[in-house]
Amino acid sequence: MRSTITSCSLLWAAVATVVLSQEDRSRLPPVKALALQKAISKKALSTKAHELEDIAYSTPDRNRVMSSEGHNLTVDWITGYLDQLRDYYTYEVQPFIALYSESNGSLEVAGEVIESVVFEYSPSAEVEEEIIAVDNLGCEASDYPDAVADSIALISRGECEFGLKSALAGAAGALAAIIYNNEQGAITGGTLGEPPRPEGDYVGTVGIAKADGLSILSVLEGGGSVTGTVVTESDIRNVTTFNVIAETIAGDHSNVLALGAHSDSVFAGPGINDDGSGTIGILEAAIQLSNYSTNNAVRFCWWSGEEFGLLGSTHYVETLNDTAGELDKIKLYLNFDMIASPNYIFATFDGDGSKYNLTGPPGSAEVETFYRKWFKSRGYNITATAFDGRSDYQAFADNGIPCGGLFTGADETKTRLLYEKFGGEQGEICDPNYHTALDNYDNLNFDAFVPMEKALVASVAEYATSFGSLPEAKKARARGVEDGKIMRRALADESFVMKGHTKLWRA
Template sequence: MKYSIAIGALAATASATAGMKKHIRQYGYPTTKPVVNATLLKADITIENLLAGSKQLEDFAYASEERNRLIGSPGHNDTIYWIKDTLESLDGYYNVSLQEFFTVAQLSGQINSFLVGGAVPPNGSFLLFDYSPSGNVTAPLAVVSNLGCNATDYPAGVSGNIALISRGSCDFGLKSALAGAAGAVGAVIYNNAAGPPLQGTLGAPPRPEGDYVPSISISQNLGAGYVAAIGNGTNVTATIDVTTDIRNISTYNVIATTNSGDQLNKLALGAHTDSVAAGPGINDDGSGTVGILEVAKALSKYTITNAVTFGFWAAEEEGLLGSTYYVENLPAAEAAKIRAYLNFDMIASPNYINAIYDGDGSSFNLSGPAGSAEIETFFEDYFTGAGANFTATAFDGRSDYGPFLDVGIPSGGLFTGAEELKTEEEALLFGGTAGVALDQCYHAACDNVTNLNVEAFELHAKAIADSVATYALSWDGFPARNTTTAKRSVVKPRRTVQNTHRRKSKRAPLAKK
């Protein structure tokens, strides 16, 4: 028996040596690192390290008066340089760079006064839209027809008044700009669903329809009451007094590509590094940031066949600006080298679901380029192997995969949920509480380390490791890139659209354990 073991060990050594020689010939430098495999890479991902990284991001946010990681803030700048320094410390495994771009950012904003009929509406029933301009106006409310998505929806009576507009169908910024173009001095947009007002953004200016006007978000209950009163002939006057600090700033994507591996057949993956102004953004998207960073650190222990690019995108919360800048400035020849892109935006939601982007379009009739279906199947198989249920989420371009879809790059990824309420079916599949938001701290001050679901965090981070190990080793069974694919039209980014994330079971899920 000992002799057999010795022979086996000798054979294994010879095989490893041959593999190392092949690696030296192909990539030009020696290494004694083992070849990556999914089992090893997943084992390197621990909840202790994930939480330590998350705590570091929280510390960056809380070290400043703003207590957030909004682009341009100290918390975000510290995040960027921490990621860069971490990746550069990995013995030259990655080529790391900062990609600078310029944008408009709202650094702060507050409602000084909001009155309707001379009274302050109930606490929690109104909010300020991000990128609302400063202003102090008092005027009657004027009801806008339909959903305020077309210039013809704004009657002549809107001029000189404050437009009262329903949420729905188009982005908030279009409604505010069209109100301004019609002569309105302000805009009040009411929710089209029960509950609190929507925390939203107008999107960074400028936009072709015109300038924004001071804009407030209110609850459906308030809006319906004002519409009814005005319909009965009551003159309802409102005061909007808001102050915002909006500036031109520079910020950075962090791009890290392995120095080894086939650079003509790269895997790319990413997460966004910024939060909203309201809080530190530790689930949105500190969880994705830390998840891919931990995988990048672990990957540096191994040899790979295919190159891997990790993208840490800035200004996602301002409208996918960082990932869009990267893709739009990527030469066509370089884009053609990316076989697939994987996105991880919110992977530790407290009332979580295991959602996979619907790459084949079978659930939502919106598919990605060839290869996207295979990515969806890969993650379905991962959750099945982990004994976990899964569901589909709409592949509508509302996160940083959108720009990649737009140029025909196969894409996919995971998502554990944002502001939408958990359904009864989802509670049966994933546990948690039906009728409660998947992340009650979405875009709020409480999105800190205590907001993370550690079970979901570890499960999804290991899914990242599984996918990276698989595609860094081989593209077998994955379709070749079609670089002649026509440009795909994608939906507006997540923070500016009106609809919530859509998701449903793609196929009969596993029985709940």
């Protein structure tokens, strides 16, 4: 069941109504990359970004968190546009039940309040105890010294997900955990991932800035002791939320190009780059594609619950898995999560594993090559981003479906090398407003958004026409399922080294 704020489609849907019979559709010209690229305007992206921000700001919480009024209105806004394209797309609003978590809390260290954030799915706790530093990055049970029992564990962010650290702290007997950032600045939010976890129960877990973590650590390393007070209060309950899945009526439905972006934001703000930009990016592609015919069917997916741990995309892939052959029909999945970052990089997924030592399923390397060529041929630099499990491609990759996509950077620091390639602010993170109230319209970078959108529609034209450049699908998927498992195993294997990359999980 979808939420019913019907006035929304009247308010937001500004596209011309396209009324096509089946005959009309077959007369549409075949899609071409250049034509689609030409149809992309800054104005269309900008208008939609304003509309999304207005949606968030029209609600008391000023965000678009899964199951909130702002998110339900976002779903209505998407379907409002799709309603104008009914003769070109069928669409489904897919409800699912998800575990929601809303947490508040505080941290005091040696009697002083430290700016902190409580991780989603953190249990409620009130603990005043000594803080004990954990060895290494706290990704192994052996990193937790005996002294951590009945105390507060202090752990660096990095290498493994927040949830594993919290669970291992709990298993070691800690009563609460503090995770400090491994990049400059605060941890602005994050999820432990839906419980339960095999490693143990979560403990109340807060995130703090790197500088605050290091100053506690320096006292501890100097032989001093530090007392902390961790207070976490959590409202954790099941909610119903919605994915939106639209597919071209025409085209070969056994050969599907799927594109995805997440429609939910974090609590802190309206999420106009994360992932308003991807949401708008695939919506605008869907609108422009409707002027053309395609050989393959094209499926546009707006996922809910990404910020709680990829809930919508995971649910969707599970439902497809229930019907034999459904997953086999998807020949490629492309993900767009943040494509207008203020201090942007132009990145595509490291499909061939050359940069991060982690390849995508067969076909992913060819998709990386496609995007690299596109950017290079237009005089842009391009870099790779890791398949690190931080966005909605993961469930597809786990099932051996080739994956790719575009990304302009989140909380990774712009190194000198990246600065030389892309300009901007060296030493600053790619999106300084990442997961904050300032991730709004004013901070979108259209110098990134417009070329990213053009590349996005170029890939739609390419793969809506043919998957000929990808390895032969069936054999590839058989190998790819194994590759998806290899990705998972690699991420869980302590001897695995992800080159040049120490962070993991949507934070």
